[in-house]
Amino acid sequence: MSATTALHLAAEIGGPPHYDARHYVELARLAERGTLDFVTLGDSFARPGLDALAVLSRVAPATRRIGLVPTVTTTHTEPFHVSSAVATLDWVSRGRAGWSAEVSTTEAEARLFGRRSAAPAAELWREAGETADVGARLWDSWEDDAEIRDVATGRFVDRDKLHYVDFEGATFTVRGPAIVPRPPQGHPVTVIDGTGGPGQEAAARHADVVLVRATGPEQAAGIRADVRHRAAAYGRDPDTLRVLVALTVDLGDAETAPEPGLESGPPLAAGGSYYRGGPVDLAELIAQWHRAGAVDGFHLTPITPERDLERIVNGTVALLQHRSLFRTFYPGGTLREHLGLARPANRYALAEGRA
Amino acid sequence: MTAPTRKQMHLAAHFPGVNNTTVWTDPRSKSQIDFSSFEHLARTAERGRFDFFFLAEGLRLREHNGRIHDLDVVGRPESLTVLSALAAVTDRLGLAATVNATFNEPYELARRLATLDHLSDGRAAWNVVTSSDAFTGENFRRGGYLDRADRYTRAAEFVATARELWDTWTPDGTPRPFRHQGRHFTIEGEFTVPRSPQGHPVVIQAGDSPEGREFAASAADVIFTRHGTLEAGRTFYSDVKARLAKYGRQPDDLKIMPGVTFVLGDSDAEAQERAAEIRRQQISPQNAILALEQVWGRDLSSYDPDGPLPEIDPDPDSGLVQGRVRIGDPLAVAARWRALSEAKGLSIRQTVIETTGRQSFIGSPETVASELVEFVSTDAADGFILVPHLTPGGLDDFVDRVVPLLQERGAFRSEYTGLTLRSHLGLADPVGKD
Numbered sequence: 001m002s003a004t005t006a007l008h009l010a011a012e013i014g015g016p017p018h019y020d021a022r023h024y025v026e027l028a029r030l031a032e033r034g035t036l037d038f039v040t041l042g043d044s045f046a047r048p049g050l051d052a053l054a055v056l057s058r059v060a061p062a063t064r065r066i067g068l069v070p071t072v073t074t075t076h077t078e079p080f081h082v083s084s085a086v087a088t089l090d091w092v093s094r095g096r097a098g099w100s101a102e103v104s105t106t107e108a109e110a111r112l113f114g115r116r117s118a119a120p121a122a123e124l125w126r127e128a129g130e131t132a133d134v135g136a137r138l139w140d141s142w143e144d145d146a147e148i149r150d151v152a153t154g155r156f157v158d159r160d161k162l163h164y165v166d167f168e169g170a171t172f173t174v175r176g177p178a179i180v181p182r183p184p185q186g187h188p189v190t191v192i193d194g195t196g197g198p199g200q201e202a203a204a205r206h207a208d209v210v211l212v213r214a215t216g217p218e219q220a221a222g223i224r225a226d227v228r229h230r231a232a233a234y235g236r237d238p239d240t241l242r243v244l245v246a247l248t249v250d251l252g253d254a255e256t257a258p259e260p261g262l263e264s265g266p267p268l269a270a271g272g273s274y275y276r277g278g279p280v281d282l283a284e285l286i287a288q289w290h291r292a293g294a295v296d297g298f299h300l301t302p303i304t305p306e307r308d309l310e311r312i313v314n315g316t317v318a319l320l321q322h323r324s325l326f327r328t329f330y331p332g333g334t335l336r337e338h339l340g341l342a343r344p345a346n347r348y349a350l351a352e353g354r355a
Numbered sequence: 356m357t358a359p360t361r362k363q364m365h366l367a368a369h370f371p372g373v374n375n376t377t378v379w380t381d382p383r384s385k386s387q388i389d390f391s392s393f394e395h396l397a398r399t400a401e402r403g404r405f406d407f408f409f410l411a412e413g414l415r416l417r418e419h420n421g422r423i424h425d426l427d428v429v430g431r432p433e434s435l436t437v438l439s440a441l442a443a444v445t446d447r448l449g450l451a452a453t454v455n456a457t458f459n460e461p462y463e464l465a466r467r468l469a470t471l472d473h474l475s476d477g478r479a480a481w482n483v484v485t486s487s488d489a490f491t492g493e494n495f496r497r498g499g500y501l502d503r504a505d506r507y508t509r510a511a512e513f514v515a516t517a518r519e520l521w522d523t524w525t526p527d528g529t530p531r532p533f534r535h536q537g538r539h540f541t542i543e544g545e546f547t548v549p550r551s552p553q554g555h556p557v558v559i560q561a562g563d564s565p566e567g568r569e570f571a572a573s574a575a576d577v578i579f580t581r582h583g584t585l586e587a588g589r590t591f592y593s594d595v596k597a598r599l600a601k602y603g604r605q606p607d608d609l610k611i612m613p614g615v616t617f618v619l620g621d622s623d624a625e626a627q628e629r630a631a632e633i634r635r636q637q638i639s640p641q642n643a644i645l646a647l648e649q650v651w652g653r654d655l656s657s658y659d660p661d662g663p664l665p666e667i668d669p670d671p672d673s674g675l676v677q678g679r680v681r682i683g684d685p686l687a688v689a690a691r692w693r694a695l696s697e698a699k700g701l702s703i704r705q706t707v708i709e710t711t712g713r714q715s716f717i718g719s720p721e722t723v724a725s726e727l728v729e730f731v732s733t734d735a736a737d738g739f740i741l742v743p744h745l746t747p748g749g750l751d752d753f754v755d756r757v758v759p760l761l762q763e764r765g766a767f768r769s770e771y772t773g774l775t776l777r778s779h780l781g782l783a784d785p786v787g788k789d
Contacts, residue, residue: 019473019549021442045462048530048547051470057439058474061390077463080414080494081433088432092390092440112462114542147430151380154641157430159423162416175493177423179413181388181430 004224005340007290007326008242008297009034010069010209011312014042015305017049024055025062027305034313035327037338038067040100040191040299045073045109053085053099060093067335069098069191074131075124076104076113080174083135090183095334098189098209101128101202121198129202130169132190136206137165139187140346141177163348185336186343193246194227204230208341211246215273217294220245224295242296242339245289250276250303251311279315286316287325361765364731365610365738365780366758367407367451368400371746373417376616377428378636378744385747387428390440392747397441399747400448403754404768406779407449407480407557408441409579409740410434414455415491419645420654420675426642428746435467442475449776451480451559456510458486458495461540465517468556469548477552477775481517482559482579485510507566509539514558514574516540518785521556524549553777554785563591572598576782577610579740583715588613588735610737610780615715617741619752623718633744634712643704646711648675650688660704664689664696724760731766 013027024041031039043052052070060068068089072082082099090097103124104110110118146161165176187208194203194210203210210227214220228238275282289295302308320326336343371377372387379387386392397408412434417424434452441450450471454464464481472479485506486492501509516535523533523546534543560567560575563582571578572595582588596606618633620626638646640660647665648655652673655665669685696706716723730736743749761767768779777784 020476021474025443045466045547048549050473050548051467054435054439054467054470054474057436058443060440061394061443076460078458078495081459084433085436088436091388091432092437094390108544112542112544113460114540115460142430149379154639155425156379156428157423157425159425162423172496173493174495175415177416179416179430180432 004290004293004296005239005242007286007320008037008244008339009286009317009320009326010038010040010067010244010297010299011036011309012040012042012299012301013305013309014040014049014052015302017047019050021055021058021062025059027309028056028059028063028066028068030309030313032063032066034317035321035330036066036313036317037297038069038096038098038189038335040069041071042100043071043073044102045076045104045112046106053089056097057089057092060089060096063093063096065096065330065333065338067096067098067189067338068093069100069189069335071100071102073102073104074128075119076109076115079131079134079169079172080138082131083138083178084180086135086188087139087178087180087183090185090188091180095184095336097183097185098191098335100191100193101132101206102193103128103199125198125202127169127171128192128199129206130167130172132192132202132206134165134167134169134172134174136187136190136344137167137347138174138176138178139182140344140348141165142180142182143346143349144182144186147181161349182346185334186346189335189339189341195223195246200227201230203227205234205236207241208336209242209244209339211244211299212295213273214245214294217289217292220289220294221292240341242341244297244299245295246273246299246301248274248301248303249282249308249312250274251279251282251308251315252276252304279311280319282312283316283319283323286320287323290325361728362732363781364727364761364767365612366400366403366405366767367409367449367612367738367740368396368403368405368750369409369411369614369740369742370396371743371749372428372431373411373413375427375637375642376742376744377746378633379428379746380636380639381745383748384745387746388430388432390437393432393437393441394444395747396743396750397445397448399750399754401445403750403758404771405448406738407451407478407776408438408445409451409482410437410453411482412453412455412484414458414486415494418490419648424645426639426645435471438479439471439474442471442478445478447478447771447774447779449478449480449557449779450475451482451557453482453484453561456483456485456513457501457506458491458497459513461513461516461520461535462542462544462546464513465520465546466548468517469521469546469551472551472553472556473548477777479551479553480557480559480577480776482561483510483514483575484561503566507570511570511574512537512539516542518555520546521550521554522785526550553775557776557780557782568595568598571595571609572604573602575609576777576780577612580611580613582613582735583615583713585730585733585735588730589733592734592736607781608783610782612738612740613715613736614740614742616713616744617716617723617753617757618714618744619718619720619723619756621719623722626718626722630714630717634708634714637744638704638708638712640704643707646707647703650685650692652685658703661702664693664703664706720756720760724757724764724766727757727761728764728766 143161192203192207
């Protein structure tokens with residue numbers, strides 16, 4: 001088993017929909033006080049709620065360090081627009097953006113667009129993988145030093161450092177280059193839910209952070225090893241992946257949970273296993289799984305965000321910090337730095353020997 | 356005390372970039388992509404009590420002669436995402452995004468616009484543009500392109516569909532199922548966003564073709580035009596306002612706002628001198644040759660920008676020019692340029708400066724304020740979308756020196772009187788369906 005990295009923690013701040021920015025700003029600031037790596041905000045065209053990427057853009061200037069990871073669906077959207085919007089979130093947050101790729105499998109969602117019928121998840125995840133692929137290519141399509149402002153020759157950009165991506169996927173093509181210059185992180189962080197199922201291959205191939213579901217440390221370790229193995233098969237260095245266990249947590253009233261721990265969750269625990277207990281017990285669980293080398297960290301979905309996130313930050317995280325198991329400050333500024341992930345080299349600069 | 360009975364002017368700030376209006380060679384020119392630049396210009400506009408902040412859009416990098424254009428500012432963020440962030444650092448300023456109706460779908464875009472309206476407490480606007488070229492289409496699933504007529508019918512149906520979606524929630528906050536069946540879109544389901552603070556984000560229409568005017572008269576709240584002279588402005592104004600009645604709308608329901616540039620100086624003479632210098636910066640030697648090639652349709656890179664115009668004739672069918680450049684009949688333009696050059700003894704660069712380097716308002720703050728007021732009070736415009744030539748400080752002087760004069764003359768608000776962009780523009784909230 002390969003050693004895990006420093007402990008990484010993330011939290012979902014969605015829940016029942018809110019239609020004002022203040023609610024989300026407060027939750028993100030709370031998570032930032034807990035020095036969490038990032039917050040996620042789930043999204044779907046199928047249920048009430050605001051556009052998650054826009055909400056986290058609104059949150060960006062109101063926060064300073066926390067990573068911002070909206071769900072972005074790839075099924076009925078344009079890959080070129082998706083790439084531009086995620087890159088822009090990285091610009092407005094000064095290097096704190098990620099995106100959680102999702103697909104829309106239902107006929108109801110398809111009818112909102114009227115462009116194509118619903119398709120099997122496996123097919124849609126192949127397309128999501130292609131969207132992640134073309135997104136990364138577009139982010140690279142401007143070399144970091146493409147803007148030269150050379151008064152002598154009158155050139156604002158060096159066109160030799162701008163690249164066509166000429167991508168041909170099964171359902172779309174993109175010529176490129178991007179409109180948005182290469183974002184601060186090079187590539188914003190790609191998050192994919194990769195436990196079994198059709199998202200697994202896209203996760204192993206394209207994700208920086210893979211969310212998995214497990215009910216015990218042994219199972220988690222096995223899944224993590226499998227994800228890393230699959231990533232290696234795609235020619236990736238497995239150490240450039242972070243595998244986080246998804247847990248839905250209910251820290252509400254510890255007294256009602258005679259045995260703190262994981263349960264088979266109610267249907268709403270779609271994001272992972274269901275944990276019920278107190279903040280201290282949750283800290284124990286996190287410490288134990290991480291110490292066992294089973295995971296790189298956890299993605300926690302509070303069942304009631306306002307209440308449970310406060311308990312996570314002031315209870316669970318405070319205890320992990322007290323035991324020196326989790327950072328007490330952000331040593332860096334970007335989400336990649338929080339996650340211990342390098343800024344990717346630019347494939348086009350590399351191709352021309354200008355790495 | 357005088358009551359502000361004068362017709363009130365509307366002002367908007369255009370973030371510069373992606374054309375040669377923006378002088379990137381000036382040492383004060385900063386990033387066109389860092390958020391701090393957007394924040395500076397937006398805060399300045401809000402300090403000046405402007406109606407809104409305006410972002411253009413690009414969906415493909417321009418090319419010339421098959422190569423990416425490299426002389427002007429290029430590279431920009433995606434509009435709606437930047438404006439969502441700007442909502443955090445402004446309180447009242449309207450936030451207008453240019454978003455193409457050809458390469459988007461109504462459900463997704465209506466949702467993103469309604470989201471911006473919620474996140475900004477009612478300050479969102481959508482500048483509807485269309486695209487006719489397969490060149491841009493190469494970045495999208497749709498690919499190809501729509502012909503001119505089709506792109507307007509699609510845009511009109513797009514706006515109508517978005518309005519249907521914005522109207523689907525009941526005033527008490529319950530979603531109702533919708534179904535739209537039309538030539539371009541057949542969609543149904545449930546919209547996921549409740550009615551937003553403005554009901555409908557403000558709709559802006561750019562362009563002044565006959566199709567564009569008709570579309571604006573039927574569906575837009577603001578029309579973004581380009582008319583440099585009082586005379587042209589008045590003609591356009593009366594034409595467009597007259598079109599409103601047949602759609603059951605009042606003249607005040609559509610605001611006419613030309614995009615304009617300005618150059619200020621302590622005196623009119625100083626402003627003229629500065630304006631000439633800015634035109635020289637905007638049209639570098641390389642840009643002069645490029646402008647020439649766009650007319651001539653030939654590779655003229657060997658010509659001296661400080662020398663005379665070419666003696667060879669334009670080749671209109673060379674295919675050298677792609678993308679958005681529309682210059683009219685090249686032979687006629689070339690003849691006009693030659694005549695001008697001979698009459699005044701102008702070099703290539705001087706000719707290009709003379710013919711393309713126009714600035715709208717040049718003078719002392721008093722002169723510029725007077726001219727702006729005259730445009731508005733004589734119905735050549737309802738206001739202006741100001742295009743500064745510097746990023747991001749290009750609006751500072753205008754806000755510090757011209758706005759106070761407009762306010763003193765009762766031509767422009769001293770404080771915001773409402774919370775939403777519709778209230779700044781004096782537009783009624785659209786009536787929702789019970």
